[in-house]
Amino acid sequence: MNGEQTIERPNSFPMFRAMVGIGALCGLLIVLTYEGTLPRVLRLKEEALQKAIFRVLPGISQTRAFTFKNGGFAPAEEGDADLIYAGYDDQGQFKGVALEASGQGYADVIRILYGYDLEKQAVVGFYVLESKETPGLGDKIEKDPNFLENFKALDVSLSDDLKSVKNIVVPVKSGTKANPWEVDGITGATISSRAIGNIIGKSSAEWVPLIYGQRSDFEKREIE
């Protein structure tokens, strides 16, 4: 053993010092930026949401957030999740609700907001809140005028017993829309446009009968 040469190992302390030092510096920079931008980001997101509610429920002038608990709709309190936004006109008449829904798109989960008008029994507006769909292709779901035309009066009327939607909203191939409950797709954004049809179909089938059945929960509340 005595005759063996010992291999000199590099001192690991400088490496350790560099990695820990850079890690701490980077962590600090990230935390400072996050904390610095958070109030503005939250405010911008809230403003964007409010704008979106008025966009998907044309003709309303006031909104109020509700949540679904214990089998009924109640005004939302701070910290409540899964909010539903009720819209009222100038006279305080309850017009409809804006609902958030999400589902898998092409790149990632797409989060949308859509408006349901109780009088028309139809989806009357749609807006993409969050999407990572390919710019120029998948993001046509937000811009394509023919696609957006689908959501001006998308039929979600209820069956005679008012317990389910008569025809669930379904996506169809571009140019083949024949019924008011079908969503005409987009060429070049097939997966993304189909995803929107399916998201609204699933969410409306679940929520529309509940909201219509308990519309008095929204009507009887005084507007602040």
Added chain:
Amino acid sequence: MKNKGKNIPTSTDEFIKGLWKENPVFVQVLGMCPVLAVSNTALNALAMGMATAFVLLMSNILVSLLRNFIPKEVRIASYILIIATFVTITDYAIQAISVELHKSLGAFISLIVVNCLILSRAEAFASKNKLGRSIMDALGMGTGFLFALFCLGAVREVLGSGSFFGVSLFPLDFQEWVVMILPAGGFFTLAAWLLIFNLTKRKEAGA
């Protein structure tokens, strides 16, 4: 990297090098993922180019300042950590500037981490040079990358969508070349620009 010879390059040389002589896209053919993916409209190309240039500048500054502190065994890990930090900061900053802009670029911002242009500048230049030269190098390379991305984005948007920065350019009956906004269009446009760039450089060399 090219050997720069015995003449000491000035700051302007460093800048021009990135913009033209060693343009990261047209000469070094680096960072092809964002070049092909985010160049389908002029606005996306511009925003992505600016975000990349900012990350490149900030990481070059930090790498250059810390060059004597980082042992060579852990240099790549350190550079990646620094680059990822500035990408995260850019992401937050874009969110704070505009929700709409973040919505259209969100998917691609995180990809800046793996842009080999930024790592290559940190490794080949900033880690061996003083702060001033590293800043000029980053500004040159960043502007060169932005210029190249914009060249591709402008052509693809005009032909593929019939518009420029969202403003319609042609009569209503114009048939858009949809292929230009598809991935194949990115390759076609890049090939065309490489051809033009190389012909120009060859002419310059011959003159």
